[in-house]
Amino acid sequence: MSTLKTNLDQHIDPSNKIPEISLMQGFWAVLKRDVITAFRQRSDMINPVVFFLMVVTMMPLGISPESKSLSFLAPGLLWVIALLATLLSLDSLFRSDYEDGSLEQVILSPQSLYFMVIAKVLSHWLTTGLPLTFVAPLLGVLLALPAEGYLPLLASLLLGTVTLSLVGAIGAALTVSLRKGGLLLSLIIMPLYVPVLIFGASCVRMAVEGFPIGGLLAILGAFCAVAIVLAPLAIAGALRMSVEA
Amino acid sequence: MNWQWFHRLGSPRWFYEKTSRWSPWVGTLALITMAVGVMWGLGFAPEDSKQGNSYRIIFIHVPAAFLALAGYYVMAIAGAVGLIWRMKLSFMVMKCAAPIGAVLTFISLVTGAVWGKPTWGTWWVWDARITSMLILFFLYLGVIALQGAYQSRDLSNKSSAILSLVGMINIPIIYKSVDWWFTLHQPATLKFTGPSSIDPSMAYPLLIMIFGFYCLYAWLLMMWTRLEILEQEQKTNWVKELLLTGSIKNSA
Numbered sequence: 001m002s003t004l005k006t007n008l009d010q011h012i013d014p015s016n017k018i019p020e021i022s023l024m025q026g027f028w029a030v031l032k033r034d035v036i037t038a039f040r041q042r043s044d045m046i047n048p049v050v051f052f053l054m055v056v057t058m059m060p061l062g063i064s065p066e067s068k069s070l071s072f073l074a075p076g077l078l079w080v081i082a083l084l085a086t087l088l089s090l091d092s093l094f095r096s097d098y099e100d101g102s103l104e105q106v107i108l109s110p111q112s113l114y115f116m117v118i119a120k121v122l123s124h125w126l127t128t129g130l131p132l133t134f135v136a137p138l139l140g141v142l143l144a145l146p147a148e149g150y151l152p153l154l155a156s157l158l159l160g161t162v163t164l165s166l167v168g169a170i171g172a173a174l175t176v177s178l179r180k181g182g183l184l185l186s187l188i189i190m191p192l193y194v195p196v197l198i199f200g201a202s203c204v205r206m207a208v209e210g211f212p213i214g215g216l217l218a219i220l221g222a223f224c225a226v227a228i229v230l231a232p233l234a235i236a237g238a239l240r241m242s243v244e245a
Numbered sequence: 246m247n248w249q250w251f252h253r254l255g256s257p258r259w260f261y262e263k264t265s266r267w268s269p270w271v272g273t274l275a276l277i278t279m280a281v282g283v284m285w286g287l288g289f290a291p292e293d294s295k296q297g298n299s300y301r302i303i304f305i306h307v308p309a310a311f312l313a314l315a316g317y318y319v320m321a322i323a324g325a326v327g328l329i330w331r332m333k334l335s336f337m338v339m340k341c342a343a344p345i346g347a348v349l350t351f352i353s354l355v356t357g358a359v360w361g362k363p364t365w366g367t368w369w370v371w372d373a374r375i376t377s378m379l380i381l382f383f384l385y386l387g388v389i390a391l392q393g394a395y396q397s398r399d400l401s402n403k404s405s406a407i408l409s410l411v412g413m414i415n416i417p418i419i420y421k422s423v424d425w426w427f428t429l430h431q432p433a434t435l436k437f438t439g440p441s442s443i444d445p446s447m448a449y450p451l452l453i454m455i456f457g458f459y460c461l462y463a464w465l466l467m468m469w470t471r472l473e474i475l476e477q478e479q480k481t482n483w484v485k486e487l488l489l490t491g492s493i494k495n496s497a
Binding site: 167171174175177181184188189190192194195198202223230237238242245 | 386390391419
């Protein structure tokens with residue numbers, strides 16, 4: 001009897017149990033994994049930046065190489081192209097996780113999907129939005145952006161791309177179960193990007209024209225804060241729906 | 246509290262039977278009010294001192310724009326009810342509200358362009374309200390495109406409900422941003438609080454037209470939803486009975 005008991009004890013030995021994972025540990029685990037897989041599959045990370053560079057190169061060819069007209073258009077162009085580059089990167093946000101089943105595991109895990117989604121979107125931003133932000137001033141040189149515009153461009157993109165990633169992830173989650181979701185994703189998300197584009201591009205333009213931009217950055221920050229709170233709800237709901245089907 | 250009435254609302258059959266009685270009344274009301282409004286507005290309301298007769302397009306333009314915006318909220322709220330209480334009927338309403346709203350948005354854009362030609366001298370101006378309406382039109386198109394993309398009806402319903410809810414939260418933000426961005430449009434003429442800058446002789450036909458458009462919208466939505474019910478419930482006995490004999494014996 002006593003041997004049986006010890007055997008049983010061995011089987012339910014507390015050290016054999018699946019370790020309890022706290023919310024923060026889960027968050028960091030998802031974030032770390034996604035960033036590492038992004039680095040291992042670099043094309044998803046580099047392609048948006050290359051796209052950004054290429055479209056910016058098209059602009060002088062299509063409009064005019066004169067620095068006067070380019071510098072007038074630069075704030076808006078840089079923002080529009082950064083927005084399009086983000087849109088292109090969105091389709092792969094949940095795609096591979098959906099296909100190999102790891103998305104289902106994240107949904108089944110005891111941690112709140114809300115925070116896991118934030119980790120996933122944060123890793124998307126770290127690997128696409130952030131590189132785009134840091135490449136933008138370089139492309140500003142190509143488009144003859146006046147000197148006063150660089151810091152505002154950096155600041156507005158830094159705040160704006162977080163919102164773009166969060167809002168875009170809603171579309172990515174809605175279309176993840178569709179085989180050809182790419183174009184549809186752009187169609188449903190682009191109208192929602194309008195406010196960010198307006199304030200982001202105006203921020204750079206106002207700075208170039210010598211106006212204070214604190215208020216505009218504050219509004220971009222407010223968009224970002226609202227998106228962080230509300231967008232994960234919609235993303236989590238859409239992911240549950242896509243995986244259940 | 247007794248919730249039976251609420252759950253009965255979700256039954257397509259109940260809706261179908263009730264609306265067979267209501268829809269002729271709503272349709273007639275819409276026709277009469279719109280006929281009165283159009284005749285009054287186009288024939289009897291005085292000419293505008295600056296814009297001449299071209300202002301008369303507001304009798305179509307303003308009600309269409311009102312309903313275009315309200316229609317998005319109808320669609321989003323129907324979607325939310327469907328998501329929360331899993332009501333089949335409310336998803337049907339949401340599905341039917343999308344094309345109606347898109348057409349109304351399109352009408353308000355086209356009538357706006359027709360009015361802009363004699364007034365501003367151009368068909369299209371990048372003005373705040375026109376741009377917001379165009380973006381609203383895109384939002385509708387997005388919802389319609391998403392609905393059409395799915396094979397499964399359940400997925401299509403849920404995903405377009407989520408998208409229209411996201412859009413609903415975004416619409417005020419989009420409106421405010423576009424408003425801030427630029428404005429050429431004359432400030433709102435019809436105000437419910439404070440004195441409005443429109444003369445009563447023009448305001449009454451306009452209000453009648455707005456009421457008429459609301460009735461028309463309700464009627465259209467009812468008729469489309471009835472059609473959708475027949476299509477989605479075609480395998481049920483009551484629809485078979487209705488289509489074969491023209492009436493249902495045991496009413497719900």
